Amino acid sequence: MALRIARIVGKIILWFVGITVVLVVAFKWLPVPVTATMVMDENGITKDWESLDNIDRNMVSAVIAAEDSRFCEHFGFDAEAIEQALEERLAGTRQRGGSTISQQTAKNVFLWQGGGWFRKGLEAWFTFWIEALWSKRRIMEVYLNVAETGIGTYGAEAGAQRYFDHSAARMTPDEASRMAAALPSPKKRAVTNPGGWLARHGNSIERRIGIVRRDGLDSCVYN
Template identity: 45%
Template sequence: MQAEPLQTADPKRSLRRRRWRWLLALPLLALLATVLQVLALRFVDPPFTAFMAARQLSAWREGDWDYGIVYDWRDLDHIAPNLPLALVAAEDQNFPVHHGFDFKAIEKARRNNARGRKVRGASTISQQVAKNLFLWSGRSWVRKGIEAWYTVLIEALWPKRRILEMYANIAEFGDGVYGAQAAARSFFGKDAARLSAAECARLAAVLPNPARYDARNPGPYVQRRSNGIQRQMRHLGGSAYLERLD
């Protein structure tokens, strides 16, 4: 009886299978990379952020070779307690209790915008950290989706104190001036640990548009906003309010 010939594998079919396996694995590998990225930054202070890099490259493309980033990290213990309090009072008063997204603020902003009033955002401090640290500028749904994913990771892997420390160090307080220490030295000639409550409120007041508003020489808008922020700081209970972060 004659034996049947052995079946040989189709090399093209095997190659296609390997390609499909890699295509299916790539999203999982990308998700794992973001988890490791966020986890590492719980313990490692970033030398720069995606926003800083994009701003520097933009200046060079425009031929502004003299433009430079001013950035000097300081741990939260070396920043005046009134600054993180001012940031919470100005940007995200539910920061200690939400999990990255303030749905009440989002709904309020939606109703406000639906009435045709001035467009109002509802980004939390956690979302702003995700955007400034990892992403590019823009309003596309893809970017917003990635921002949401990073926000979830940040809230899951970092304590609230680390989130606020990161924000105080990477927020832009002036054109090219990032973080509490750089702002304190640039605008007030002192270290971040020596900032007064009024100075902290002025820094928080310029955050909607730091390229337009000036914490050192505040105009009427910044003065009004900083006065309101100081009232909110007192209403929240002062620095004791931030003890919830521990």
């Protein structure tokens, strides 16, 4: 009986590994048609997949400045950000996110929103594989096409059309920074006419765009 159970478990593991790797390889080249987050969104879906060639560099620099300044340095996991997040949790202070753009991409494409150690474990698994099989440019391209940018709105192109009435191919630093500032909570954070802390946060991201360019923090996307 124990041997039979072990064989069944072994087959399940092999099938899981095979299917997940095939999916990761497929999305290295193909646009992601839909995600679990989109399917479960009661507000519907507005999206428009665009090549990174058609998304302004200001948008790339803004999300790196806002979400993951070490995107070009790490292999999917930012140990320093994770350590800071744990310290803040233990201290009971404001908890910052420790997830990298790679982790967010893995979650958005292959999994669902919400916490839990099981989902976190799967997120780490998919993060490892997309970092191993995709280029940093591809990770950024997918991220900017599947990230939720507003209520029922997904991707930089759909967000740019919704908020600014023009393509993501020509976004100003101010526009890109405001969208990046809203990304962690796009259903609650205003992109147009933000006020208070959110406005200050957007202004801070806009200033850091210059640092991203100066220090080559987005170089892995464009070299």
